[in-house]
Amino acid sequence: MIKEILEKQYLEKDDIKSLLLTEGDEMKLLLDKALAVKLSKLDNYIHLRGLIELSNICRKSCLYCGVRSGNKLVERYSLTDDEVIECAKLAYELGYGSVAIQSGERNDKAFTDRITLLIKRIKEIGDGALGITLSLGEQTAEVYREWFEAGAHRYLLRIEASNENLYYKIHPNDSTHDFKKRLDCIDTLLSIGYQTGTGVMIGLPFQTVDDLADDLIFFRKKDVAMVGMGPFIPHPDTPLYQYADEIPSVEDRMNLTLKMIAVLRLMMPEINMVAATATQTVDPLGREKAVLAGANVIMPNLTPNKYREDYLIYPDKACVGDKPEQCSSCLDLRMKSIKHEILYNAWGDSKAFVKK
């Protein structure tokens, strides 16, 4: 039965659900198939994006996120411009090829103008050598366009949950957390010409296998170039922590994440998919396992160490104490150990996008 589904060219919702429910040997068949598809389409290459966690100042209060504005226990910080440029230079020197700037969400003009200038300055490093991914939340079309014109070419905006009802169970139901707005933002990013990435958390309270299957179908329908999915990790200083005992076990959330990655690799063979840091947080070999399930991107952290404790969107984040140089050689060895090869000094664009 599973074998037959794995041979299909197009997966229907029932097929997707059956695959997400596999265990043991059947799950292994799924992961092996996804790895084979990835290797045949994308080779064994891993692309890096040096992650710069620009600031934890946020206007939103997402019920799962450790840096939500409602969490008064967090000390707020913002990197200086020079610190951002130092991080980007380090990415260049380490041969990462790309940076990803992520931040709590702000949409005031001082912030959006500053990002434009930072993008331009990063573009000067090595004469345009670095690819730039942004993960700066919901913005107006004008701002997205301004950043695109300044030189950013990839944007990550996870839908978090494609089921509107579930979306409102994990976000406050108010005008700053509007499901339609988030959908519109993804459409705007796609229309501007960004390589657009979206994604969801896996193992959320109230989330069903039906929801997860719909999430995958949503990614396919939007024809996005990149997807990031990782296990939900309850943060003690957030409202959703009250359900920590009711969600699937850490092991189940990890396995479900691997199956989500594998099924999506079958559905969208040429997209870029990240082995999220959250996978390594719940399992020391999490990123390796994600890569072997079909992921092909890793985001090593470049944020100056003194700020990292304050960007805990979830607790016990992996590698918070590591220096970037250590992280780079560690990753190289880890990828070699699973017969994958990091592609240095390249932007590592999504093949699915380049083809379009």
Ligand code: SAH
């Ligand atoms: N402000 C930006 C960046 C958010 S942080 C934005 O809104 O897009 C990046 C991702 O971390 C989020 O999209 C979310 O999916 C994930 N995340 C947040 N809290 C989490 C948690 N407790 N467990 C796992 N992932 C989480």
